[in-house]
Amino acid sequence: MSHDHGNILPSYLKVFFTLMALTLLTVAAAKLVHFPDVAFIPGYVLNITVGLAIAVVKVTAVMYIFMHLKFDNPMLRFFVYIPVFLFLVLGFALNFLEKWTYLH
Amino acid sequence: MSTSTLQHGSAAEHGHDHEHEHHHDLPWYRKYVFSTDHKVISKQFMLSSLFFLFVGGAFALFIRWQLAYPGQAVPIIGDILPASWATNGVISPEFYAQLLTMHGSIMIFFVIIPFAVGMFGNFCIPLMIGTDDMALPKLNMWSFWLVPPAGLIMMAGFFTETGYAAAGWTSYPPLSAQTGLAKFTISGQTLWTISVFLVGFSSIMGAVNYVATVLNKRAKGMKLFDMPLTVWALFITAIIITLGTPVLAAGLSMLFMDNFLHTSFFLPDNLVTNSTYFGGGQPILFQHVFWFYSHPAVYIMILPLMGIVSDVMATFSRKPIYGYKAMVFAIAGIAFLGFIVWGHHMFQSGMNPLLGTTFMLSTIVIAVPSSIKVFNWLGTLWRGNIQFSSAMLNALAFVSMFIIGGLSGVFMASAPVDIYIHDTYFIVAHIHYVLFGGSLFGIFSGIYYWYPKMFGKMLNETWGRRHFFWTFVTFNLTFFPMHILGIGGHMRRIYDPNVYDFLKGLGGVNEVITIGAIALGFSQLILVGNILWSMKWGKKAPRNPWKANTLEWAAPEHPGHGNFDMDITVYRGPYEFGVEGREDDYWPQWEKGASVSVKHHTVAVTDDTKTFGAH
Amino acid sequence: MDGFFSVFDMLAWFPENISTFGQELDSLFAIIYWVSVAIFFLTFGVLGYFLVKYRYSPDRRGYNYHGNNVVEITWTVLPTLLFAAIGLYSDDIWERTKYSKRVPTADVEILVLGKQYGWVFLYPGADGAFGRNAHNDRTARSLMSASNPFGRDTADPAGFDDVVTENQFVVPVNANVVMRGSSIDVLHSFFLPHARVKQDVVPGTWMTIWYNLFKTGKYELACAELCGGGHYGMRAEYEVMSRTDYDKWLDARNAEVKAARTPQPAPAATADTAAVASLR
Amino acid sequence: MSSALNLSHEPVTKIASGKLSMWAFLASELMFFSGFFGTFIVLRNSNYEVFKAGSEQLSWVLALVNTFILIGSSLTMAMAIYHLERHNTKQFRVFMGLSILGGFGFLIVKFFEYSAKWHHHLFPGQEEHTIFFSFYFLMTGFHAMHVIGGMIPMAYMLFRSYGKGGYPYPGKVETLGLYWHFVDLMWIFIFPALYLIFP
Ligand code: HEA
Ligand code: HEA
């Protein structure tokens, strides 16, 4: 089903090198950059946020190109969107509303 | 394509060849044991669930004896009970905890879910969408064959030093983390964890298969909105399983490690029971993870039955289901909302009260789609022509008992009311009204309805009605008084209520419940007797005994491998009963013919295209 | 409402209520209850009527009717409004009973700990202040043991007069009692049926429980969360006393503590662990 | 099937059932790891010092190498599918072999990592173990099991491709490829979450 879109090999390679570069960027952001505390958000939270944001970009590339989400029936995207939504629900409930801070 | 229905004669012959091929080529163990035929797998699920229903029920009867007559020896079998269960025939407190845990776990993981999803999912989906089998038959087979080992593993808890798991079916740590035991101890609790992990995996395997089957294998002409509500409900249930169960699996993995390796995902610092783990964990976190699955799981246990009951009610009211699309959206709405209400089990757990508000509001909202369903069922009966078959009676019991169970859910949904009734018998009453009164009556209804297609024989109607009558009466006798216990403050999971002064007045209620429970248990023997008797001596079933519309009734009397003996093309929705301009009051989906829609009615345009009657 | 309806009055089974917000909870329960009774009769009435009216007859046909959007919307919106009303009213009460910023200023402060299988209470004693313990100092958690469940620092003079009671406690009437609860082993739940109070206590953290009781007398405390074989027997008694009786009681306890106090080193934790293990 | 009946027709969605089920299964897997990450984030925030100290004991260099290996293996897997669909059996073998090799490489590095942890008494139950390492072993352990789970059918497909006509089911390889990319994808999250906690 995926034959009908020209030659895909160059985009595979492009994605591959992008992933490599972003990986290095992640390490650099974690190792070299020390984010300052911004308002009530501690710097280390920003660090991990940047790390995960880059991870999200990488993962999107993997899914859209390597896993062909970009070319396949758009319905398949729901298999990603819905879990991501539920993860956000879970994470939000656990982290932002739950008062873990008062726990010793 | 369109000519194919005309050739049903020759197709039938081919179907026969087809059957022969398969039945003679396969060795017996591929036909009856490791079969990939969805109908055989469905029967396997049915058998194992029936078996576990009695196991779980026997545990319940022990529970009931102890509560009504605390401190008295169990009659008849008291003397032969093992010493770890009872001293001089009197159940011990530790064993009581094991009893209620095993009762809840078996009923949920080995009875209701396998019945609702395993049995009906397997039987109904391929037949009702007019195809020969599941999308991935092998995977389907494995999804069943994980269940018996999982059951054995759970039951094997008996042979460990600590006995069965004893932390309730919810298994909250730290109690379930058993920090007092040494590392690498195999206890009932670790076996419980493994077992539930396995059934969870089995569920997921089944569910991905259902999703693929419904999306990919529908018969020609069948649009999504031509699917019967049973298929819709099973499809959406499969999605819930796919997304919810793995979260439980994650929680169980962590619980297992806490148990077996003394990690501390759910264990805080400085518990006095043990010192070999590190602390830093949060007990409440497990509850979040557990209920993130287990609340959707209660809808896993009811949605398929809601679908089945809708089909049964339409058929026996000889009427289209009222508001078909509204029903579909209600199912989808329940499924969606089901994922954002889990915290209502944790109002008093010490989670942030702000979350309590959020979850209370979402829980109350989830009652709305349920109300829509109830009203549409009532609407379906309106101006129908209602036949009181056993299947219909059980479906009506489902609707009415679900109303009671759902209304008690609204009490608990209100967080401040839940302060008092949380962890009392009010909850136990709710559980059984929705799970027995709802799910199990729905299951009975489905069994009565599809038994002819499953076994090629009719069930005995008289005994079917007797079974219904006794079950319905004793069910209410057993579980309605539990509301009273709950309002009286009677806690769940207590071994002996007489310890408390404020519960002293409730002993009589407990006795009534127990008498009801014993009668209820023995009423189920009627069902089993009927099933076994009819398999051998039942009347041969006609092709379409209920004069129903959905595709499974196009299949032969006792369909073999490959299901159908004719090509299936779908021409209309599943609920065309009482169509104007037709002689019959039903109009099967597979029958050719045109119609027009006039103001909420369907009117047949021509009737002469009728090609296949199921008389 | 009496006459006919009293047959259905399940509310009569409630144990007597003795707390201020308990009245609100009971009346909220009653509202939902009567709404439910109404819905029950409505739906069952319609159901029964249809079953009789439209029962099978060979010379009728079911009516081919697929539903009506106006009707659908009506019976979606009406329950939504009803439920929204219940939800909003409930939330008001919920916020007042459980939100931490709505906890009233304490007249009496007590610490409570659940353990397998019993309850322990700690009163601040004569000076009205707790000594160093696992509640007010996180580092004291390491002192917690079966015989010193509160992790009390025996060297802190402020704690010399703290009063410990086991499986019974006393509170004054008409006073805001604020308790902080925790557990030393597994989950327990602090349940005062007559006061309509329930709160799980979780090891590793402290839960706030507050109430205000208006009736004197002796009542029971139960554990409402499965905590092992002995869960059913995890019972305690409490007495609601007039303020003067309460002060008298507290003075007597203070005197006892004073008499009994001989400076002792903190008991070793390992021996206690063994003792607990043998209890299970 | 064999008869004149045409019940087993083209998939309605035009996506092969195996592939569709695989996507559903991957949705399931996403939720599985969501469970871990959800608890991870909570416990990380409430034990930040412990997590930081633990993370500093990990070798991020090895993990970086492993990241490269897995991404590479993902690429070769995509190429293997590409070539199988075009019946280039030879290239298929090469790229499939490379993908399996990648899996092996990953596991070998993992093995060295684990044995170092063993020697430093960081396993559950050993003295230096902390809650951070509970998560470390939980997440990397499940991930490694997924790697192994993927390599077995990959090896089988490679083996079959030496038969007559090469490997006959490009659809199955494509389906397995989805899984293999998913394994890569999970690692992309695990890497910063576990190995890169430094301020
Ligand atoms: C099949 C299973 C099933 C189903 C369908 C439900 C349905 C619901 N449940 Fe239930 N629930 C359980 C199984 C189920 N539950 C189990 C097993 C537990 C206990 C777990 C444990 O702790 O062991 C539990 C516990 C439980 C609790 C936790 C109680 C506690 O521990 O303190 C709560 C709290 O909110 C709750 C709420 C609800 C609600 C609001 C619904 C709603 O979906 C109900 C909606 C239905 C209706 C509302 C009735 C029909 C509507 C009408 C008749 C129309 C009404 C019209 C108007 C109002 C105008 N349930
Ligand atoms: C679908 C689920 C389901 C079903 C069908 C049942 C069925 C029954 N349950 Fe169930 N129950 C639960 C799910 C279910 N239960 C759950 C989830 C819990 C919570 C567990 C927990 O707290 O963790 C619970 C808890 C629970 C309690 C509370 C225990 C406690 O908190 O202390 C009680 C008490 O009465 C009870 C009673 C019964 C009875 C009498 C039946 C009857 O319907 C049973 C009828 C009997 C049979 C169908 C079989 C009859 C068997 C024979 C005739 C053979 C006799 C042989 C011998 C005695 C050897 N159940």
Ligand code: CUA
């Ligand atoms: Cu403590 Cu139950």
Ligand SMILES: [Cu+2]
């Ligand atoms: Cu729920």
